[in-house]
Amino acid sequence: MSIKIGLVSISDRASQGIYEDKGIPALLDWLSLAIATPFSTETRLIADEQALIEATLRELVDDVGCHLVLTTGGTGPAPRDVTPEATLAVADRVMPGFGEQMRQISLKFVPTAILSRQVGVIRKQSLILNLPGQPKAIRETLEGLRDGEQVVVPGIFAAVPYCLDLIGAPWLDTREAVVKAFRPKSAVKPGA
Numbered sequence: 001m002s003i004k005i006g007l008v009s010i011s012d013r014a015s016q017g018i019y020e021d022k023g024i025p026a027l028l029d030w031l032s033l034a035i036a037t038p039f040s041t042e043t044r045l046i047a048d049e050q051a052l053i054e055a056t057l058r059e060l061v062d063d064v065g066c067h068l069v070l071t072t073g074g075t076g077p078a079p080r081d082v083t084p085e086a087t088l089a090v091a092d093r094v095m096p097g098f099g100e101q102m103r104q105i106s107l108k109f110v111p112t113a114i115l116s117r118q119v120g121v122i123r124k125q126s127l128i129l130n131l132p133g134q135p136k137a138i139r140e141t142l143e144g145l146r147d148g149e150q151v152v153v154p155g156i157f158a159a160v161p162y163c164l165d166l167i168g169a170p171w172l173d174t175r176e177a178v179v180k181a182f183r184p185k186s187a188v189k190p191g192a
């Protein structure tokens with residue numbers, strides 16, 4: 001079985017066609033560079049409405065069977081930014097390290113990273129991660145910051161494959177030139 005990844009762009013203006021959605025294309029571009037194993041995607045472009053975000057996350061995890069869901073947008077402090085509330089509402093468990101690490105990374109890029117309330121959670125067989133809405137923030141948070149070969153701050157995607165192993169999702173390999181997945185030596189690829 002290959003990994004199924006849900007991609008959710010949460011933006012009032014992009015969902016109304018006021019501007020072009022750059023969230024889903026940025027996610028698709030980055031994942032196609034970073035992931036070395038076969039994967040499929042399901043995409044959704046929706047408004048910043050808490051009930052709609054919750055319903056979309058439930059559908060992607062419970063009905064579509066996604067193992068990983070990445071959201072972009074709606075994590076700031078404005079009244080309509082409700083992505084973290086919706087994500088927490090559908091969570092079985094919270095994974096605080098993802099939000100902490102994203103803010104660490106993003107502070108190397110912009111001081112306003114402190115305004116981002118993104119969370120990571122587990123629902124059933126799936127890891128759900130909120131990324132900020134700025135399209136450039138997608139690569140920054142997933143890939144981290146490097147100085148040549150040297151990793152200055154590891155991107156959150158480095159920890160995603162092993163997290164997926166632990167929740168029973170299919171094996172995922174990354175391309176090391178983009179992001180090096182960290183797994184303990186004890187991690188065993190099924191069938192290997």
Ligand SMILES: Nc1ncnc2c1ncn2[C@@H]1O[C@H](COP(=O)(O)OP(=O)(O)OP(=O)(O)O)[C@@H](O)[C@H]1O
Nearest residue numbers: 009011012013014020021022023073074076133134
């Ligand atoms: N899907 C998107 N496509 C292109 N640019 C986006 C998208 N989402 C956000 N941005 C850009 O990133 C900024 C911060 O994202 P945020 O999620 O806070 O959006 P916002 O200001 O609440 O507006 P909206 O929900 O209408 O996109 C936006 O103001 C916009 O410039």
Ligand SMILES: Nc1nc2c(c(=O)[nH]1)N[C@H]1C(S)=C(S)[C@@H](COP(=O)(O)O)O[C@H]1N2
Nearest residue numbers: 073074075076106112113116132133137140
């Ligand atoms: N890596 C990164 N993180 C970032 C940013 C960015 O440009 N790069 N923008 C910040 C800004 S300006 C805000 S308001 C918060 C919340 O963004 P959101 O509401 O678009 O999700 O994310 C922050 N995190």
